[in-house]
Ligand SMILES: Nc1ncnc2c1ncn2[C@@H]1O[C@H](COP(=O)(O)OP(=O)(O)OP(=O)(O)O)[C@@H](O)[C@H]1O
């Protein structure tokens with residue numbers, strides 16, 4: 050009897066909306082829409098994975114060894130000194146990339162989760178906290194507010210403390226939905242960050258600290274009438290607006306149609322409105338206002354994801370079939386099931 054590594058692993062990773070207005074680089078929310086990554090042993094060249102991208106939203110993503118999912122899959126295996134397998138990767142892309150919904154975070158977190166599962170049978174799997182450090186490093190290293198909620202789910206407050214990432218997750222209220230408007234143009238996060246000043250007036254900093262405090266307390270206590278004011282920001286949105294001049298009008302339209310508040314999602318270009326009702330009216334108002342300004346776009350009404358990235362169980366029968374085909378029956382091992390007599 051021998052223990053074999055899994056021959057396939059599937060991971061689902063949620064979209065995320067970072068900042069939520071004033072929580073620049075420190076607040077993020079996981080949403081119930083997912084990219085799916087499936088990895089299986091395949092071929093004989095570990096340096097050149099076979100990568101398939103399913104879904105029109107995946108257009109433009111790399112299918113070469115520089116693919117971000119593959120890079121982070123390999124990163125963890127190398128850290129754990131596990132030989133890199135030759136693999137086929139199937140990515141089912143449901144989240145638009147470059148649109149402030151944390152697409153690259155799904156790839157980074159997905160790659161780490163898949164590698165972690167890959168080594169679980171060897172007893173080498175590491176806790177999620179260690180994956181978080183690596184995920185932040187892989188995602189440009191300076192803002193954990195997409196990877197942390199992608200990994201943990203819910204509403205996450207996160208920051209660096211003396212070189213270490215701290216992240217605290219709380220449940221996001223189930224009564225609220227995120228109404229997302231995604232314009233047809235992307236916004237480059239790196240380019241957008243270059244527009245931000247090196248220093249801020251004290252009044253702008255205290256404006257934001259007050260609103261982060263208000264936002265978290267309003268969500269915790271159900272004081273949703275405060276959310277509109279609490280989602281205001283002076284640290285990044287006003288500077289990014291040059292890339293998306295219609296943004297303030299679309300935000301106003303969302304609130305006028307019944308949203309508690311709205312803001313830019315991450316580095317844009319999506320906008321996120323939080324609401325308890327009138328979801329379709331809010332989306333329609335956002336789309337109509339955008340269209341009047343010459344901006345087309347798509348919409349989604351989403352609940353919060355409370356659990357974060359997860360490994361989907363590969364059916365036992367399929368694993369058995371694959372392992373038997375590859376190594377013969379004597380190499381298959383499975384834990385005894387209660388009542389099976391084994
Ligand atoms: N789903 C994905 N799978 C693999 N690589 C991805 C994925 N999404 C983005 N990337 C890669 O991440 C890098 C940054 O992408 P991009 O600027 O589009 O970021 P993004 O995460 O989609 O943006 P945002 O955080 O605003 O949602 C690019 O190299 C891109 O190819």
Ligand SMILES: N[C@@H](CCO)C(=O)O
Nearest residue numbers: 067074192238315316
């Ligand atoms: N906090 C980051 C998120 C990027 O999605 C930013 O605003 O640049």
